[in-house]
Amino acid sequence: MxxxxxxxxxxxxxxxxxxxxxxxxxxxxxxxxxxxxxxxxxxxxxxxxxxxxxxxxxxxxxxxxxxxxxxxxxxxxxxxxxxxxCGEHAFIPPVPKVHEDYIPYIFSDTELEEIFTSADNVIQKDFKTDPYLVIEFPVVIRLLYSCGLRIGETLRIDMEDVDLENGILRLLNTKGNKHRIVPMSSAMTDILTLYCMAMGIYGTNTGWLFPSFKSDDHISDRAIKRRFEMVLKNNGIHLENRKKYERGPCLHCMRHVFAFKSFAQAERCGRHLDDTIPFLSIYLGHESINETSKYLKFSNELYPEAIEAFGSYMRGLVPEVDYET
CATH class of the missing domain: 1.10.150 (DNA polymerase; domain 1)
Incomplete structure (x- = not known):
């Protein structure tokens, strides 16, 4: 090694x-x-x-x-x-400063509609591809979108951690070794229930929520990512003139869309962001509000109405300076 x-x-x-x-x-x-x-x-x-x-x-x-x-x-x-x-002399270097200028890609409503439509109508052509993928892929991306989950923690969900009666997912040992409870919307719960029935895993409490046909493991994140990249390519979804730290459209951007829409809904309902963000930070499984702050950096060309409120909030909370951790 x-x-x-x-x-x-x-x-x-x-x-x-x-x-x-x-x-x-x-x-x-x-x-x-x-x-x-x-x-x-x-x-x-x-x-x-x-x-x-x-x-x-x-x-x-x-x-x-x-x-x-x-x-x-x-x-x-x-x-x-x-x-x-262990007795060996070694110099311990300081932690370098981080310059956070990351900008995520936010799918428009039109792009989201194209993505979901394509996902629902993909025809399996490659015999090497896991046959379960055609059933699982549309459900996985809807979970990422509606619950703001990471792809890794989604695919590692075990059936014993799925409560369809109450619409709740239990996520264990996620990023940072954190555990959390994730409530689903009634629409997402219905979709997941129908999926479990179609896969023959409804009512069971053992095995993966998204199993692989080819092994005892869950479906691979690589297979999901490749299918998502194919959907983006087929719909011509890409970022023109992408800057160094801008994230082009990718699977993880579904999590950013969830965060953005949550912030926007809170703003429309008259809820203060300083009340909303701590709860959302916990829901997303973040270590701190500073981590959640990255999810407030959106394209002001796509969402000019939201930028002012979000930017104002973050200027008071997280100053734009270099920092060390």
């Missing part, structure tokens, strides 16, 4: 860490540790050389969004701290 002079201790550290991480967090951590291991392997042949100069050079070699670099440095900082506890 690791090949540098620190391979044994990296394996030991990862083994300890993996016991307390979710599947998604474990994959990200392993990726960061492997990249650091490769950097060390190419440059060091003896212990005791993780100096400030060496570690600072590693930090400078990192590329990508500032938030991604921050996450990678945090993971390696933890490993270097562990290494120090």
């Amino acid at each position: 690791f090949k540098s002079i620190y391979s044994d201790i990296l394996s030991q550290y990862y083994c300890l860490r993996s016991e307390s991480l979710s599947d998604s967090a474990r994959k990200h951590e392993l990726c960061y540790l492997k990249r650091f291991d490769a950097y060390v392997y190419d440059r060091l042949s003896s212990n005791g050389s993780l100096s400030e100069t060496f570690i600072s050079g590693w930090v400078r070699s990192l590329s990508g969004k500032s938030s991604s670099v921050e996450n990678e440095v945090i993971v390696i900082r933890q490993f270097l701290s562990y290494l120090s506890l």
Whole structure:
């Protein structure tokens, strides 16, 4: 798994860490540790050389969004701290500043209608594709849209955590190892009930909500994402002149649409955003309101009426400055 002079201790550290991480967090951590291991392997042949100069050079070699670099440095900082506890001198780098200029893509109502219509009418042509996908895909994207779920936590829902009688989903070990209860609308509950009947899993309390036909695992997120990309391409949905930190249309944008429509509905109903956002932050499974703040950055060309209210709220809550965590 690791090949540098620190391979044994990296394996030991990862083994300890993996016991307390979710599947998604474990994959990200392993990726960061492997990249650091490769950097060390190419440059060091003896212990005791993780100096400030060496570690600072590693930090400078990192590329990508500032938030991604921050996450990678945090993971390696933890490993270097562990290494120090084991008696090996290692410089612990500061966490780099994050410049948050991320802008999500928000599907218009017309685009959403095109997406759902296409999803409902996809014809399975590739025999290699999981045959359950044609049934599951329309339901999955409606859950993402109507409940603001992440794709990973959606596909990992077990039937014992589905309460169709009360319209409730229980999500366990999601991002940040959080658990939460997600109420569904009556329309979404009806759709999910009909889906479970069609799949022959209605009334059961074992197995995946979105099983794979080809294995005992759930349907893969890759299969869902590929199908969604195909739907976008077929409908000509894309972002012209996309800037560096603008997210083009993708599956995760359904979660942003949910957040935007929730904010907009609260505003139309006369509810103050400072009353709405804390509840929505919990509903979305965010660690803090700062994380929810990204969901308030929308295109003012698409939604000019909402921008002023949202922007005013966030200026008072989260100043636009660099920050360290």
